[in-house]
Amino acid sequence: MLKHFEMNKAEDKDALKEEIKQLRAVLLGQQQALLEAKLPVIVLIEGWSAAGKGSLIKELISEIDPRFYSVVSPAITPEGQARYPFLYPYMKAIPQNGKITFMDSGWMDAAVQNFLRHEITKEEYRRRIRQVNEFERQLRDGGYLVLKIFLHIEKEEQFKRLQALAEAPETEWRVTQDDLWQHREYRRFREAYEEFMEKTGDLLPWHILDGSRRKSAVRDAMRLLTDEIGRGLSQGRYVGEPFEEAFPLIEMPLLEDVDLSQTIDDKKYKKELKKLQARLSALHNVIYRKKIPVILCYEGWDAAGKGGNIRRVAYPLDPRGFDVYPIASPLPHELNRQYLWRFWTRLPRTGHICIFDRTWYGRVMVERLEGFCSEKDWQRAYNEINEFERMLTDWGAVVLKFWIHIDQDTQLARFTERQNTPEKQWKITDEDWRNREKWPQYEEAVNEMLQKTSTENAPWTIIESNDKKYARIQTLKIIVEALEKACDDHFRQVVE
């Protein structure tokens, strides 16, 4: 990588200028084609401090219509983002279909800085490299064009630039302690960048550009960008293939084998409910103080009792520390991004609880059955989702997933009751009846989902809900147990 990289030679100024002008015209012509082809583009610009990342972006965007791009600097976003997973700010910033996002520094610099500062362990650093590879693959497979550029300057050149900045009163403030530290530690940084690029360059290559010749770098970046877009336009939107990956799966029963006959009597229900809710309330305090994020996922048949179940779980929680997200069809700006984007952007802060009423598993259920995505898309999704959830639990989150289960007769009885009760009629729609007709197809999809995505770190539990009260108690028990364990584990980690 860096060691084999040859710096640019001096070039004829006028010829360079002319070439840049031509490439700009190409880019200008591509922007409308991008929109029509609905291709989203991410341009990641990494590189040394003072290598000229900002100026390079300035040149790249100078002729593009503002409707087509945005520039983000995830590194300087508010402190609040420290309470989200490592890749959160980058995922948050991905463009809609047809648009370009330029990132001024990104996941490489963040990971390398954290590592060299000893803010994360070697193990966590390796995990982040793995997460980056997964993240980039998921974007590519979801149709994103991702261009990764590293703007390189040698140590002497960096010295000259930092010195020039520091000597002019109006730019002196731009030279930060971090910049000086990087300069002193140039060799360690170089090795770390090198290693990071080697470990993340297989799928989507890194392009090293010579930052010491500004105009040449602009030309080189424009060539890369227009080539990449041109390639994307001629080949059409890429749809990734399903892939194999080994996850520690928990064996799950088939839905037809689940015994739905359990019930609970009213007196016992009330007693248990009170006890479990009190325990959950106390645990919420601990979770909050230990800054453990908690993600509770509800899926299940229509009329299975998800809503009432969620209310019983939410009731003892401090309203300042949790959110419930009912998930319906995606809005246009959500539909126009990678399918996990709308869930990423709803993740809880550390110490907070969020409850998803329906989830990202829509991908392998309704989207699969209604043809809202291609077969490759939903087949790929099992492992993409496993990766996503592993990232969440690696971050420290407790992730629990509930399939609220009833049989067809119970559903029919509840549908009919809703239909016949004026204040409940809004809960039942034609779509519910249509979905009911597809019970066997859904059952097959749910079984496959449960088999393929119940991991040790983020397990599914089938909740028998023919008796709703029984279901509530079961769910609360599992949540309370998992949170108790998480608080203990966390405590143990801190003590050790």
Place this chain on the structure above:
Amino acid sequence: MLKHFEMNKAEDKDALKEEIKQLRAVLLGQQQALLEAKLPVIVLIEGWSAAGKGSLIKELISEIDPRFYSVVSPAITPEGQARYPFLYPYMKAIPQNGKITFMDSGWMDAAVQNFLRHEITKEEYRRRIRQVNEFERQLRDGGYLVLKIFLHIEKEEQFKRLQALAEAPETEWRVTQDDLWQHREYRRFREAYEEFMEKTGDLLPWHILDGSRRKSAVRDAMRLLTDEIGRGLSQGRYVGEPFEEAFPLIEMPLLEDVDLSQTIDDKKYKKELKKLQARLSALHNVIYRKKIPVILCYEGWDAAGKGGNIRRVAYPLDPRGFDVYPIASPLPHELNRQYLWRFWTRLPRTGHICIFDRTWYGRVMVERLEGFCSEKDWQRAYNEINEFERMLTDWGAVVLKFWIHIDQDTQLARFTERQNTPEKQWKITDEDWRNREKWPQYEEAVNEMLQKTSTENAPWTIIESNDKKYARIQTLKIIVEALEKACDDHFRQVVE
């Protein structure tokens, strides 16, 4: 207010429980009606520390379907929000039509705390009270139901509760220095709350509830909420009347009197452009360091040259410090909120520049002419917008508004050229031609807008753009001048 408030008497427990149960059923029934009537509801819960705000909200939401409400605690949102205007977190949190937002503490507590801590001047405090009144009126006039509750406890009761919290190991951490400070300063707080409520209670009344009797408070709050929703449902969505308010207006010429014959020769253009861009680039540094927010608004005829103008302004800026927002038709979740919401949520952080390519003035142009809002709505908007912009400049923002102006012949020539140039055809749509036919109506609307909203703090400038290059130089000059002045003023303020 507080001094005439009588605490609740002890009530029969079972009767209370029964009443709450009934009110819950009413609320449950109302939620669907709210959705159908598209009425948004804001429930603001203010009150003393340890008065039980969180528990009260918990009871209010316990039976509501999570699809219908959200709970926000603007006070504990990330530090990043400190870089936005005072009312930003509350505006950001307003619900969509048909939904309820519960706010756990809000604008009163924030203003009072800042004031008592001497973090803001008396003058700024008075301004905030005015802004709150404007904000509440704008919400009401935009169809929001706003319920304001103050949960009251006496000093002794607060002492008891804080002590109980502090003595139990699992809740001890909940008692903060702020709580203890409020308790010590109970009298000063009481006077301040009292004054704040008096000054903000004319339009939308404050409801004081007795927090020392929890169940009674729940019942009282539920009564208020169901009454308010009931009133809203029976009267239908409220549309506010236009109102008079004196703003320091700058006299503006009529569009027909603008001389569009100015031009600039190419050599002079290049020289001036370079000089002004260099100056703007340097000023961006100063703006950033002085944390001055800058908001540049572009409006103008189709094909007037807004895009090219914006690009010349953006080019010298550091891409990390500015955003361009092209404003198109609102998305569903934007359309379902007060019309200024989508602009509030795009405000720049302090020290950042944002450029709006079309703006909130759509309300008094396209929305007026296409009937997307009622006559009262757009007539009210002139002053609502003046208030909004005064809030921005009070916050310290530089707000500049440009009407990019051409005549009809020039527009026709540019439309025709777009139509005949393959790579520009995407820029011209049937809608552009349709809008062109309404030139006289638009001209009338634009003239009225310029007359009514060119304030001293946020002035309009008509930019003659028959010669686009001339227009760019004019715009840059005005921006550079205004920023120089802002930096000087700021400097003077700091020195004084």
